[in-house]
Amino acid sequence: MWQTDFTYFKIVGWGWYYLSTVLDDYSRYIIHWELCDSMNAKDVKRTVNTAIEKAKLKS
Structure with a gap:
């Protein structure tokens, strides 16, 4: 199981920045993270999709 988080x-x-992360609940490792300049759904989707690719899972 994974969880996502947005920390701003x-x-x-410079302004506001947002750290989008995907964390593995069992190992507590960060699967993927991205530093974003906005907090849109597309940013979360991109972060999760990249984590899925890195973990070699079928979406």
């Missing part, structure tokens, strides 16, 4: 933080002078 502000960099002074």
